[in-house]
Amino acid sequence: MEDSVEVILQDKRSWVSHRSQDRPVITAASGALLMGCYGLWSVFALPGFRRVPVHLKVPYLPSSGVQTQNIMRLLRGRAGRLVDLGSGDGRLVLTASSLGFQCTGYEINSILVSYARVKARLMGIPTTRARFVNEDLWKTNLSGYKNVTVFLAPGVMEVLAKKLEKELGDDTRVIACRYPFPDWPVAETEGRGLDQAWAYDMTSVCKPST
Ligand SMILES: C[S@@+](CC[C@H](N)C(=O)[O-])C[C@H]1O[C@@H](n2cnc3c(N)ncnc32)[C@H](O)[C@@H]1O
Numbered sequence: 780m781e782d783s784v785e786v787i788l789q790d791k792r793s794w795v796s797h798r799s800q801d802r803p804v805i806t807a808a809s810g811a812l813l814m815g816c817y818g819l820w821s822v823f824a825l826p827g828f829r830r831v832p833v834h835l836k837v838p839y840l841p842s843s844g845v846q847t848q849n850i851m852r853l854l855r856g857r858a859g860r861l862v863d864l865g866s867g868d869g870r871l872v873l874t875a876s877s878l879g880f881q882c883t884g885y886e887i888n889s890i891l892v893s894y895a896r897v898k899a900r901l902m903g904i905p906t907t908r909a910r911f912v913n914e915d916l917w918k919t920n921l922s923g924y925k926n927v928t929v930f931l932a933p934g935v936m937e938v939l940a941k942k943l944e945k946e947l948g949d950d951t952r953v954i955a956c957r958y959p960f961p962d963w964p965v966a967e968t969e970g971r972g973l974d975q976a977w978a979y980d981m982t983s984v985c986k987p988s989t
Contacts, residue, residue, distance in 0.1 A: 834934065837935060843973070845974040847874055850956055852969045854875065857952055858925070859880070860881050862926070863882065864928070864929050865916060868898065872884040872911070876899075877904070882910070883910045884909075886912070887913070887916070889913050922948065925951050927951060930958075933958045936959070940960050940963060950981070954977070955977050959977045964983045
């Protein structure tokens with residue numbers, strides 16, 4: 780029995796190695812295609828990304844339409860400057876600016892920043908209402924903002940909470956989508972599942988004593 784299993788395995792191994800030896804051009808072409816796809820992906824998805832420490836890396840994933848509406852509902856009655864941390868293709872910034880907010884998006888990926896700027900121009904939204912900045916959000920002081928939107932990753936929420944507690948004033952509202960802040964008291968929430976968003980008022984958040 781063991782002998783026959785060994786024979787079958789040997790047959791399979793030699794079949795695989797024969798197949799790749801038979802078709803060296805196809806094998807090389809598949810490899811080249813995979814490398815090309817990876818190269819293309821890294822050009823579009825990774826500019827600026829390598830400078831961010833590994834535990835703070837967050838990939839690009841756009842907010843869904845429902846998620847965007849949930850965030851906008853949590854901003855009802857609010858005014859003043861708004862910042863989207865990691866603004867991607869600019870969809871949250873552009874939607875909020877159409878509701879009257881004066882918005883800034885910080886985004887580390889320069890291609891997404893250029894795309895968002897072109898989209899704003901095509902929509903006729905001036906830079907005084909929607910501004911996209913190619914900067915690392917971890918190196919940016921956020922103290923001037925009254926509204927903050929965040930769609931990042933679960934692993935960075937605790938670190939981000941510490942930064943926001945230090946920099947934001949009491950009258951600021953922070954909206955987190957998909958991943959809530961682990962220790963902050965929730966003021967309001969909208970939606971369910973992947974589209975859920977949570978609002979936090981900094982006046983209720985415990986700040987570090989200075
Ligand atoms: C999940 S996407 C959200 C995009 C957008 N806010 C939305 O809701 O559609 C997170 C974005 O944060 C950006 N990002 C990640 N780390 C960043 C950093 N350190 N500084 C600025 N942007 C960053 C990514 O490039 C990505 O576009």
